[in-house]
Amino acid sequence: MNPEPFLQLDRVIHEKGRLAIMSMLAASPALSFTELRDALGMTDGNLTTHIRTLQEEGFVAVSKSFANKRPLTTCSLTAGGRKAFASYIDLLEQIVRQHKPR
């Protein structure tokens, strides 16, 4: 088996929680903090930590606003985040293809 694709997998995205966040955001223009938290069943602290890591890598953009006088935090993938996510999927597909019977 060629280990090359596996070695290229982005370590930041590969973590289970962060991969879940990236997957959710990849299918929507933006999601609120509470939507992500409820859908993934994460704690506030856990989600905040993962989002901060993804933000530091430049994969996720966080914006804070107010909706009906309540704070609203929304997260979205940056262009770099979308590219990194697409590459990650490509690599996973390569790994699967390598072992498909021809």
Add this chain to the structure above:
Amino acid sequence: MEPNQAAEHLQTIRTLMERSAVYRRALAPIMIYCGGVGLAGGVVGDWLPLHLARGFVLFWAVVAVTGLTGSFLLVRRQALKDSEPFWSPPTRRVARALIPGMAVGTLAGLLLAWVSPAWNECWLIVPIWCLLYGLALHAAGFFTPKGLQRFGWLFLITGGLLLVGLGGQFVNPVVAAQVFQPHWLMGGVFGGGHLAYGIYLYFTEKRGQPL
């Protein structure tokens, strides 16, 4: 990483991406509200002197607008309570899926008002609205939990049965004219249907269920 692990990873990603696009507002209060409005419409419609096609269409248009407006306000209240945007991408998808069926239903109603048939023929619009509403719900069900699609199927089956049973005159027309008053039919099918589904959802629906 083993290939089967990679395949599992891809499947999980796919599930998460699909989940992200799904509408997650609680439907129970919306269905119960619409059911109440529909049943009240059936009772009030029969009580008012609205036994003409135009009055029937106008009255049920008012009932539909009341139901829709209240539903939007309930959705908005839920979104604000959860500190989430109201007009979110899943909400937009659901609204877009509902529009074609609803629009054709509106046109069918306008056509009925224009043709203005005799009162004892007005029931025909009920199965047509039922079928179109079922199609609209079925389309919206692609972006909601699967229960809504099954609810759409119930409307399709009910509409089909009404059309075949009443239109095909398998039911005695004299009995049908007495039992299936258009206002009662509307109240029973739409009001009763929504109320029953709302009560079912009230006991089964789980909000914010983690994956």
